[in-house]
Amino acid sequence: EAGVVQSPRYKIIEKKQPVAFWCNPISGHNTLYWYLQNLGQGPELLIRYENEEAVDDSQLPKDRFSAERLKGVDSTLKIQPAELGDSAVYLCASSFGTSSLNEQFFGPGTRLTVL
Amino acid sequence: DAKTTQPNSMESNEEEPVHLPCNHSTISGTDYIHWYRQLPSQGPEYVIHGLTSNVNNRMASLAIAEDRKSSTLILHRATLRDAAVYYCILFQGAQKLVFGQGTRLTINP
Numbered sequence: 173e174a175g176v177v178q179s180p181r182y183k184i185i186e187k188k189q190p191v192a193f194w195c196n197p198i199s200g201h202n203t204l205y206w207y208l209q210n211l212g213q214g215p216e217l218l219i220r221y222e223n224e225e226a227v228d229d230s231q232l233p234k235d236r237f238s239a240e241r242l243k244g245v246d247s248t249l250k251i252q253p254a255e256l257g258d259s260a261v262y263l264c265a266s267s268f269g270t271s272s273l274n275e276q277f278f279g280p281g282t283r284l285t286v287l
Numbered sequence: 288d289a290k291t292t293q294p295n296s297m298e299s300n301e302e303e304p305v306h307l308p309c310n311h312s313t314i315s316g317t318d319y320i321h322w323y324r325q326l327p328s329q330g331p332e333y334v335i336h337g338l339t340s341n342v343n344n345r346m347a348s349l350a351i352a353e354d355r356k357s358s359t360l361i362l363h364r365a366t367l368r369d370a371a372v373y374y375c376i377l378f379q380g381a382q383k384l385v386f387g388q389g390t391r392l393t394i395n396p
Contacts, residue, residue: 176330205383214374214386215331228383263330273319276384278330 176279190252197266309375
């Protein structure tokens, strides 16, 4: 079974440019998460989707970040414009439901470098 | 979010058991204890979880104190591939996983 797929794996852009990350969750997983991981820190949740509905986006900086999950499957996370402080790893995860028993499966992440 | 406390780093030798501690004195009755680990350049991966009783799976064992204020992840026979950052997380389902800084485990050959 394929795991969570993310692309690109690496992205280097100049500040003020836009950037987008794509995530394909595990088939059948209705819950999708985007996390941000700064160097030396644990991941922090940006947004959680249940099917196509964003049910927790309280930590998403909405002035420059946006996300969508059309048809409740793939998801895209966008930053426009990117700032130097956005350099980090962006992780996508999925799970089947949100019970305390459900493990989250993470993709390999996209490492963003903003110059 | 309930907090966990873990040592910043630990070191062990290959083929020896490893005991990774986690303190969670403010745990609530409905919090599950989840462990994830993150290998270099990879996303986190689930290891094990438990509520009150000790748990075993193919990857590790989880020993939970009777008062649930602490737990220990046990790797019975560490290999070099077990070198990773291990995160202890209190989780109540329809909430976000709150990762701390975790314990960086180094395995010596």
